[in-house]
Each structure stands twice: as C-alpha cells, then as structure tokens.
Amino acid sequence: MSFLSGMKKVALGAVLAGTAATTAGAVELRGWNIHVEDYPVSIAMDSFMAEVAERTNGDVTGKTYHNGVLGSQPDAIEQIRLGVIDFGEFSLGPMGQSIPETNVVSLPFIFKSIPQMYELMDGAVGDAIGEGMKAKGIVPLGWYDAGARSFYNSVRPINTPADVEGLKIRVMSNDLFVKMVESMDGNATPMAFAEVYQSIKTGVVDGAENNPPSYDSTNHFEVAKYYSLTEHLIIPECLCMSLKSWEKLTADQQEILKDAGHKSAVLQRELWAAREAKSMETVKAGGTEVNTIADKAPFQAAMAPVYESFLANNPDLTGLVDMIRNAD
Numbered sequence: 001m002s003f004l005s006g007m008k009k010v011a012l013g014a015v016l017a018g019t020a021a022t023t024a025g026a027v028e029l030r031g032w033n034i035h036v037e038d039y040p041v042s043i044a045m046d047s048f049m050a051e052v053a054e055r056t057n058g059d060v061t062g063k064t065y066h067n068g069v070l071g072s073q074p075d076a077i078e079q080i081r082l083g084v085i086d087f088g089e090f091s092l093g094p095m096g097q098s099i100p101e102t103n104v105v106s107l108p109f110i111f112k113s114i115p116q117m118y119e120l121m122d123g124a125v126g127d128a129i130g131e132g133m134k135a136k137g138i139v140p141l142g143w144y145d146a147g148a149r150s151f152y153n154s155v156r157p158i159n160t161p162a163d164v165e166g167l168k169i170r171v172m173s174n175d176l177f178v179k180m181v182e183s184m185d186g187n188a189t190p191m192a193f194a195e196v197y198q199s200i201k202t203g204v205v206d207g208a209e210n211n212p213p214s215y216d217s218t219n220h221f222e223v224a225k226y227y228s229l230t231e232h233l234i235i236p237e238c239l240c241m242s243l244k245s246w247e248k249l250t251a252d253q254q255e256i257l258k259d260a261g262h263k264s265a266v267l268q269r270e271l272w273a274a275r276e277a278k279s280m281e282t283v284k285a286g287g288t289e290v291n292t293i294a295d296k297a298p299f300q301a302a303m304a305p306v307y308e309s310f311l312a313n314n315p316d317l318t319g320l321v322d323m324i325r326n327a328d
C-alpha cells in the first residue's frame with residue numbers, strides 16, 4: 001500500500017466516523033396522517049412510532065399528526081419528498097401525479113380481490129412500485145389496506161354506468177380518476193378530502209367514492225345516502241418515510257423502522273377488516289341505502305378507456321400492468 005492511498009483510507013475513515021457520530025444523535029420525526037385518531041391507519045401509525053421509540057431506546061421518536069392538520073394529501077406528498085415531513089400514510093391514488101408506477105394500482109378493477117392485492121403488493125408488484133417511489137424520494141415501509149372504493153351520492157342509487165351520467169362526483173387528485181368518472185359521462189371534480197362533506201351538503205358535488213370506513217368516519221353518509229357497491233378501485237396505501245429523513249438514520253435504525261413498518265401493516269390489515277364491518281353497520285343504522293351490484297362487467301367495460309389512455313401515455317408500465325392483470 002502506498003503512503004498516499006493509506007492516507008486516503010484514514011481520511012475516508014474519519015469522514016465516515018464523523019457522519020456516524022452526527023447521525024447517531026436523537027432524532028424526532030414528524031408524521032402526516034389524514035384520518036381521525038380511532039381509524040385503523042391512525043392506530044397502526046401510533047403503534048409503529050411506539051415500537052420505533054422503544055427499540056431505538058428513545059434515539060428515534062416521533063409524533064403522528066392525525067386529522068390532516070399538516071395539510072392536504074397532495075401537498076403532504078410533495079412535502080415528504082422534500083423532507084419537510086418525515087413520514088406519513090398515503091393512498092397510492094394521489095401519488096400517481098408524481099410517481100407513475102403507483103398509478104397502476106389506481107386503474108379500475110385491476111386487482112381481483114383484497115387477498116390478491118395483499119399477495120401482489122407483498123411480492124414483485126409492491127417491489128416495483130416501491131422502486132418507483134424511492135426514485136422520487138419516498139421509502140415505503142409497509143403496505144396498508146384501504147379496502148375497495150364505491151360510489152355514493154345524494155341523488156340516486158347507482159346500478160349501471162348509465163346511472164352515473166350527469167352526476168357531479170368528487171375524486172382524489174389524479175387525472176386517472178377524472179377520466180374514470182368521465183368514461184360514464186359523470187362530471188368529475190378533484191377536491192381535497194377535507195372539503196367533501198361541505199361540498200356534498202351544499203350541492204357543489206352530488207357525491208364521491210370511497211371505502212366504507214372513510215364514508216363513515218367523515219360523516220359523508222349523513223349527506224349522501226345512496227351507497228352503491230361498485231367496488232371499482234382497490235388502492236393500497238403506504239406507510240412511508242421521506243428518503244431525506246431516512247438517510248439521516250443509521251443502518252441499525254433503518255432496520256428497526258423497516259421491521260416496525262412491516263408489523264404495523266399486519267396490525268392495520270387486521271383492524272381494517274373489523275372496521276369495515278362496523279362502518280357498514282353504522283352507515284346503515286344512519287339511514288344509508290346500500291345496494292349491491294350483481295354484475296360489474298358493464299362498469300369494467302365503461303371504464304376500459306382509462307386503461308387505454310394510461311397505457312398509451314405510459315407504455316413502459318405495460319409489463320407491470322400485465323403482471324397484475326394476468327395474476328391468478
């Protein structure tokens with residue numbers, strides 16, 4: 001070894017030691033969550049942070065701000081990418097605007113069932129989406145369940161795509177969902193989650209679409225009585241961390257967060273199933289008229305243009321879409 005390369009090694013060692021010393025200090029994380037405190041997502045996030053604090057002996061602590069007090073979801077997604085917010089729980093729906101890979105799970109009827117969604121998200125599909133997220137500054141730590149989304153409104157039950165015609169429907173902020181509603185000749189309005197209740201109440205929109213727990217927790221069922229089980233979207237959610245904040249942690253701390261993230265997803269999925277059943281009871285007791293849809297094929301056919309335009313604009317994602325579509 002020459003004297004010079006020996007010196008370089010010493011110098012590099014000193015730099016690494018310096019980095020380790022600064023990153024080993026206590027870290028306090030700020031977490032974003034849109035849901036109320038007793039929601040499955042919120043309980044799982046709190047349990048995640050409690051486990052992280054315990055297993056890092058208090059070196060990594062954090063607080064989750066529930067109820068969307070840190071801002072709307074599209075804004076929070078940008079803030080997590082910038083490292084302004086350290087962690088959060090997001091629907092992959094609004095992520096599609098900045099991370100194209102996440103859009104594949106926002107295609108209507110792409111998953112055949114919730115168990116199939118779990119299996120694919122816990123395997124190669126989830127890995128591919130996770131890579132896309134990392135490339136845009138977001139590290140996924142666990143895939144959460146958000147059930148299936150169905151339409152609800154204050155005007156009439158929806159039994160066929162023709163029933164959507166002329167209805168003003170709020171959608172999450174993503175062009176795919178605008179196209180989805182327009183494919184049935186409805187009027188789509190992208191809007192923040194927090195504004196939907198008032199907008200339905202005052203007639204700015206006729207309705208929206210969501211899973212039973214959100215339809216219940218937001219009290220949307222009080223102002224939009226017809227809940228029609230179209231179950232057109234099964235969009236997984238993600239407990240994730242800002243890559244910028246992630247890189248400030250030591251490798252050991254990252255391992256603890258990954259493990260705690262995984263465990264929190266297992267807990268969230270259990271809580272979800274129970275909450276879904278309870279929410280259906282609550283909304284029915286509150287006067288909601290629920291209708292099931294025996295044949296969903298007309299909805300699938302009506303929404304087919306969403307796939308066509310998505311694949312035309314994102315030909316590189318055809319493989320990922322087919323991986324899901326062709327799965328058993």
Ligand code: BDP
Binds near residue numbers: 034089091146192
């Ligand atoms: C809920 C999701 C939440 C979304 C909300 C919405 O859990 O992340 O913000 O839908 O429709 O189901 O905006």
